[in-house]
Amino acid sequence: QKEVEQNSGPLSVPEGAIASLNCTYSDRGSQSFFWYRQYSGKSPELIMSIYSNGDKEDGRFTAQLNKASQYVSLLIRDSQPSDSATYLCAVHGSSNTGKLIFGQGTTLQVKP
Amino acid sequence: EAGVAQSPRYKIIEKRQSVAFWCNPISGHATLYWYQQILGQGPKLLIQFQNNGVVDDSQLPKDRFSAERLKGVDSTLKIQPAKLEDSAVYLCASSSYSGQQVSGNTIYFGEGSWLTVV
Numbered sequence: 001q002k003e004v005e006q007n008s009g010p011l012s013v014p015e016g017a018i019a020s021l022n023c024t025y026s027d028r029g030s031q032s033f034f035w036y037r038q039y040s041g042k043s044p045e046l047i048m049s050i051y052s053n054g055d056k057e058d059g060r061f062t063a064q065l066n067k068a069s070q071y072v073s074l075l076i077r078d079s080q081p082s083d084s085a086t087y088l089c090a091v092h093g094s095s096n097t098g099k100l101i102f103g104q105g106t107t108l109q110v111k112p
Numbered sequence: 113e114a115g116v117a118q119s120p121r122y123k124i125i126e127k128r129q130s131v132a133f134w135c136n137p138i139s140g141h142a143t144l145y146w147y148q149q150i151l152g153q154g155p156k157l158l159i160q161f162q163n164n165g166v167v168d169d170s171q172l173p174k175d176r177f178s179a180e181r182l183k184g185v186d187s188t189l190k191i192q193p194a195k196l197e198d199s200a201v202y203l204c205a206s207s208s209y210s211g212q213q214v215s216g217n218t219i220y221f222g223e224g225s226w227l228t229v230v
Contacts, residue, residue, distance in 0.1 A: 004154075032217065043203055043221040044155065088154055092217065097167050098143050098209035100219050102154035 003027060004091050006103035014111055019076040021087050021106050026070070029094025033065055035074045036088040038105065044088055048074060079110045114139065116222035118204050124228045130192035133225045137185070137206030143167070144181055145219065146189050147203040155203055161187065162210065194229045201226050 005024050013019045021035075032051050036044035050056045050063040050072070062075040072091075076083055086105040093099055117136040125131050137144050143162050147155035158177065159169040163184040172179070176195070181187040191198055201224040209217040 006154075008152075034219075043201075043224045045221070046218060049218065090219075097160070098162070098207065098217055099157060099160055099168050100145070101157070102147075104152075104154040 002103075003093070003101045004089055004103035006087075006089050006106045008104055008106060010107040010109050012109045012111060013079050015079060015081060017079050017110075019079045019083065019108055019110070021074040021076075021089075021108065023072045023074075023089030023103055024070055025072070025089075025091045025101075027091070027093045028067075028070060030067075030070075030091045031094065032092040033063070033072045034090040034100070035061075035063060035072075036090060036102075038086045038088055040085075076108075079108075081110050081112050084108055084110045116204055116206050116220055118202075118222035118225050120225060121223065122226045122228075124230060125194055127196055127229050128193040130190065131194060131227060132188055132190045133202050133204070133227075135187045135189070135204030135222060137187075137204070138220055141206035141208050141220075142184070142210040143207045143217075144187050145203075145205040145207075146179055146187070147205065147221075148200045149203055149224075150200045158189070158202075191227075194227075196229050199227055199229045 035048040038044045048063040050065045056063045060077045064073045088105045089103040146158045149155040158172045160167040161181040179189045205221045207219045
C-alpha cells in the first residue's frame, strides 16, 4: 500500500464546474496535509494546507479533511482553464521529523 | 525574500558520467530536502537535512547518490555513476522546521534541476 494515494486521472471538467480531487493516506497518525499545484515543466507550489478535521476555504479552493477515514480532498469551484495542472497531495507523517510524502498527483484538465 | 535557488537548471550527460546539483535554501530555513521527480510521478524524497545533519536518507541510492550540507546552508547532490533511470527533475526544497511541531511547516520548492541521462 502506498503511503499517499491519488487517482492519476486525467480528470476532465468543463469550465465553470466544480473539480473534486481526492487523496488517501496510510499513516493514521499524520498531522498535516497539503495540496500543491504543479504546472507542466514547473515546480510544485503550495495552494492549501489543512490540519484539523472539516473544511478549510480559500477563495475558489476548499480543502476537506477526514482523519477517521484517512481522506483528504480538494474542491475547486468555478474551474478555469488556468487551473489545468497536476495537483499533488502531500502528508506529514506521524514521526514528527518534518518529512513530507507526496502522492503521484492527479492531472486536471479544464475545458473551455 | 529570495526563494530556493538551484543550479544548473538543465543537464544532459551520458550514462556512467557524474553530475552535481547545487541548492541554496531560503535564508534561515533549517530544513532542506532533495526530491526526485520522474515524469508522471509525484516527488520522492531522497534526503532531508536539518541544519547540517541528516534526518532521513532511507530512499537515497547510496551506491551512486551522495549529498552534503556543509555549514547548514547550501547543499550539493551528486550522482556518480549516472544511470538512464536517473533521468528526472531534482527538486530542492526548504522549510523553517527545526524539530518542533510539524503543523505549519510549509515547504517551498526551487525551480528544479532537469537531468537527462543518455
